[in-house]
Amino acid sequence: MIDVAGINVLVLLLLGLVVGILGGFFGVGGTWIVTPGLNLLGLPIAFAVGTDLLHTMGKSIVATIKHRRFGHVDMRLGAFMIVGTTIGLKLGEMSLLALERAGNAESVVRTIYIVILFFISGYVLHDYWRSAIRHAPRKPGKARLHEKVQALKLPPYLSLPTSGIARISAWIPFALAVVSGFASGLLGVGAGFIRMPSLVYLLGVPTKIAVGTDLFEIIFSAGLGAFFYALDGRVLVTVAAVMLVGAAVGAQIGTMATQFVKGMRIRLYFGISVLIPAIALTIKQLVPGSNTVAVLLLIGAAVFISIIVVRALVKGVLEARYYARQDEDAGAALTALLDSPPGRRSRRKVKS
């Protein structure tokens, strides 16, 4: 079998396929799987990050085009957030350098990462449990978080018709972009796992539009990151190019699956997929020498969630075809009834 940079091509294609599915479905870059995965397969960490960012950019282009076709991309919101993301990215990198000078970067960064992951998964899963399982009614007069945020009086304002938001203070998406960019620069990840749920819960963007808009944003954030890594010669173009082949198919699958899964269910799967890396990183932090176990847990979880997404897509397509066939049959029966002679039509009527 052909190897690229010492890694089996089939392994790279499969890795690309899995993160492509997750990326298209959740609107995340999947750096939490690919970077440790490539590192485990033998790439030095700096090359793993740069190569991952490069492939993530390509994959996000594929997924964004598809999401745009389904009306899932709020271009105005995405374009507005690019500036804030870039500023945050730079601030995050500067903070990381300061921590490195202090000599405790790795431990601090990993602890922050774990806290953020647990917080996000806890919030998302609690919201699912409260809304979809317990069906807890809202207290009268108590506004949701995004309703309070949208009511903030802080000019200038943005109107986001694609997301169904009549008016929101421009400072909110800008601040969100800076914070997610900061996390991206500090943690060395795409930060889609912060941006996507924040768009939903903080701004009130519908889940599927949050997924598509986040992917649009990732094209620029990952592209910028990849550019800086490429300047340092820390990208392996062939590895990224091969992974992108698998990711292109995966991104299509993940994006199409969003058509058949309710927004609430997407958030449930997202909560689970964020919880697992939180657990894996905690194991890595607390148990010395458990790196391989943590990475295998991450990859196993990613494969498992991808299978759930593929299953949802297949089930959705088969159900849609079944109902379409029933519609056709009903239509044909009605046409036959209307075309039949009046006498026969009345007899049929009596029979029924």
Add this chain to the structure above:
Amino acid sequence: MAWLLAAGIIVGIGAEGLLLGYLADLLLKRWHPERPGDPFD
């Protein structure tokens, strides 16, 4: 020179993404939902 090379890499992978997206779209066309779902559900 390094800037040009880095920009070339980004443009190259971006072009590959566009091409693969188009090809995958063709390949998986028969699986497309006929009526797109509601983005606001």
